[in-house]
Amino acid sequence: MTEEIEKIEVLIIGSGPAGYTAAIYAARADLKPVVIQGLQPGGQLTTTTDVDNYPGYPNGVTGPEMMEEFKKQAERFGTDTRWGMVTKVDFSERPFKVEIDETKNVLAETVIIATGASARWLGLEDEKRLNGYGVSACATCDGFFYKGKDVVVVGAGDTAAEEATYLSKMCTKVTMLVRRDEMRASKAMQHRVFNTPNLEVMYNHETKSINGEEGPKGVESVTAVNNITLEETIVPCSGFFVAIGHTPNSAIFKGQLEMDENGYLLIEAGTSKTAIPGVFAAGDIADHVYRQAVTSAGTGCMAALDAERFLGSQE
Numbered sequence: 001m002t003e004e005i006e007k008i009e010v011l012i013i014g015s016g017p018a019g020y021t022a023a024i025y026a027a028r029a030d031l032k033p034v035v036i037q038g039l040q041p042g043g044q045l046t047t048t049t050d051v052d053n054y055p056g057y058p059n060g061v062t063g064p065e066m067m068e069e070f071k072k073q074a075e076r077f078g079t080d081t082r083w084g085m086v087t088k089v090d091f092s093e094r095p096f097k098v099e100i101d102e103t104k105n106v107l108a109e110t111v112i113i114a115t116g117a118s119a120r121w122l123g124l125e126d127e128k129r130l131n132g133y134g135v136s137a138c139a140t141c142d143g144f145f146y147k148g149k150d151v152v153v154v155g156a157g158d159t160a161a162e163e164a165t166y167l168s169k170m171c172t173k174v175t176m177l178v179r180r181d182e183m184r185a186s187k188a189m190q191h192r193v194f195n196t197p198n199l200e201v202m203y204n205h206e207t208k209s210i211n212g213e214e215g216p217k218g219v220e221s222v223t224a225v226n227n228i229t230l231e232e233t234i235v236p237c238s239g240f241f242v243a244i245g246h247t248p249n250s251a252i253f254k255g256q257l258e259m260d261e262n263g264y265l266l267i268e269a270g271t272s273k274t275a276i277p278g279v280f281a282a283g284d285i286a287d288h289v290y291r292q293a294v295t296s297a298g299t300g301c302m303a304a305l306d307a308e309r310f311l312g313s314q315e
Contacts, residue, residue: 006106008034010307011098013086014114014249016043017293018283020070021300022112022307027077029308034080036100038249041083042067043116044284045293047131052144054293066293091256091276109314110278110307113257113265114300115249117284117291121242122154126210134212134219135240139163140292146171146239152222154207155243156180161189163243168196175235176201177224202235204228210240248285257281264288272303280306 010026012019015037026033040046045063052060061069075081088099095107119137121127127135136142139153143166151171153164156178168174176193181203183190193199205224211234212219222235248263258266258275265281267273272280282303283296 006104007095008032008106008108009311010034010110010112010304011036011096011106011108012112012114013098014038014043014116014283014285015041015071015081016045016067016114016116016283016296017070018116018285018296018300018303019043019112019114020067020074021297022114022282022304023074023079023081023300024070024077025301025304026112026307027074027079029304030078031304031308031311032078032080033074033304034082034106035074036082036084036086038085038115042071044119050145051141051293053141086252089252089256091279094278096278110280110310112272112300112303112307113253113274113279113281113285114283114296114303115285116296117246117248117264117288119242119246120244122207122244124207124210127242129214130210130212130219130240133214134238135210135242137242137246138291139167139241139243142239142241143167143170148172149238150175150236151239151241152177152224152235152237153241153243155245156183156185157243157245158185158189159245160243161185161193163241164199165189165192165196167239167241168199171239172198174199175237177205177207177222178203179206179227180204202233205233207240208232246284246288246291248288250285260288262288272299272306278307278310 010031010033012035023033084100087102090097147170150173152175154177208223208225211221224233250263265286267286280303282299
């Protein structure tokens with residue numbers, strides 16, 4: 001006798017602000033959501049030490065603490081939160097077939113994808129060692145902590161230029177390390193960089209090491225190397241921002257859902273709906289512009305409401 005396959009009304013893939021907010025709304029609508037937490041339970045925020053810009057936390061909160069509170073709130077309303085990783089999906093017909101940990105299959109009436117995006121890093125050991133102690137991949141999230149200090153930004157595209165000019169408004173000096181002899185950023189963004197007096201661009205420079213200690217002192221300087229002359233320069237700084245892009249965690253949906261050229265899921269404007277009825281996307285997986293916890297939470301709410309209405313229309 002074969003084991004009966006589990007049927008789920010709302011399956012949420014991912015457990016960051018988008019996933020847990022979707023779970024809160026779906027659970028309150030008595031849709032009995034199941035959250036598959038993924039490789040990084042709590043999402044990118046679990047690698048953030050201090051969150052100062054999320055409403056409702058006047059004294060700030062650590063990323064892991066905030067995500068634990070999101071989880072508890074979702075579970076209070078009956079969300080079933082599970083360890084594991086979705087390894088395969090079949091969206092060709094409803095209910096959708098979803099494989100978890102390459103061993104178990106479930107059938108889902110609706111799926112909310114909240115798998116997020118991962119920041120690209122340089123691959124230096126110092127990045128891991130000092131992550132949260134001066135190393136960051138989000139100037140909008142962490143720039144405030146470096147008010148009146150010197151910082152370094154690595155990158156040459158629009159994101160790097162935007163983050164550098166944003167930081168220049170609060171930091172004493174911003175140094176951009178650009179690997180080539182020119183920037184990839186648009187002419188408009190380059191114009192902003194070149195017209196910012198406290199922003200210096202070091203072309204043909206790469207990061208050799210980030211110097212400092214884990215703890216209150218954190219990052220103290222960066223050793224940059226000229227990739228033509230091999231001359232090394234020590235740049236004093238308190239913050240090191242990596243701005244070389246993000247990779248959306250969408251690989252398992254290739255061939256099933258529409259994506260842009262970078263792999264972000266495409267959704268109907270003003271909704272969380274993908275091109276497949278019953279499949280929704282929320283958070284950074286479908287947002288390469290804002291990438292904030294608060295916007296992710298908002299789209300998680302939208303996805304749950306869209307799923308509820310979809311299920312209602314099927315009855």
